Amino acid sequence: MSKPEGIYICVDYRVTHSVTGEILDDSSVKSLQINFPPLENGAKALLSFTGIAELPNGTPTLTWIRETLRGEAEYPDQSLTHLHNRLNRDFARLRRPLVVNILVTHGEKRFFGGLSNIRSLNPFQLLPSFGYAMQEVNQEFLFANGSGANIAFADAKMNKMKSLLGTKPRSIEDHMKLLSIVNRRVAALDPKVSPFCCVSFINANDSFSPTSRTFAEPGENPPSGRPILLAGLDLTDFMEEAMEAFKAMQDGAPTLRERTIEERNEQLKRRP
Secondary structure: OEEOOEEEEEEEOOEEOOOOOOEEEOOOOOEEEEEOOOOOOOOEEEEEEEEOOEOOOOOEHHHHHHHHHOOOOOOHHHHHHHHHHHHHHHOHHHOOOEEEEEEEEEOOEEEEEEEEEEEEEOOEEEEEEEEEEEEEEOOOEOOOOOOOHHHHHHOHHHHHHHHOOOOOOOOHHHHHHHHHHHHHHHHOOOOOOOOOEEEEEEEOOOOOOOEEEEEOOOOOOOOOOOOEEEOOEEOHHHHHHHHHHHHHHHHOOOOOOOOOHHHHHHHHOOOO
16 A cells, blocks of 8 residues: 555465465565665665465575565665566576565655566466566555455455545554454455465655554464565564564573574575
8 A cells, every 4th residue: 555654565474275275374474675775765665475485495485585685785676677587587487476566665756566477367377477567656556466356455444445545644553454454354255365464564754653563363373574675684584583582581591592604694695
């Protein structure tokens, strides 16, 4: 969702078998925050994907995207062109559908686009390579993608969200909560969608602060990771280690092992 105060994205955690529909994983992170240089007033993006969840070697798709984009402080078009080239190198040959959605805010400007190897859903047509498009949008809008998109657009709560597109919220949490409610209502009708989800917000100005939250009910245990790239610096592993260390301290467990310089460099380098 793109609004005057900033951009929002709501993503579930479920991975299912493309043929049988069997639930394979309920802890797959599918979104990424990217802050492009310069950090003070550069573009900021929220990225998500739907489609193939991992490569044949078991690498999760979002991990591959994160490792492909990190390591270089690039502007949006440079970074996404690099991603486009690597998708064609590593994913196109798999002949499996993948759609990467990208929502960008840069001051008052908004851009929306993505990368995909699908031309049409009706009838379904898989392309031999990925296309890349990004365009500026001059009005507020909602979008949905993935298996539950049609259900989401038909939901009454989504229609309420549409009516709020031009309205400045008293609290960002209000709109984040509404998005999470839509996700849970979609999940009740589509078994490919987990009822718990992650909602992220990036601010367009100083009226609000960026935030991200997992919406889950008691008994649900989604992951708590927040993948972030900051001018090419991948903060994901560092944040996860900090959370693990904090939990270990609370539980009275031994201090976690400090990573070596070689291990740190491995966490930061760009995928070849």
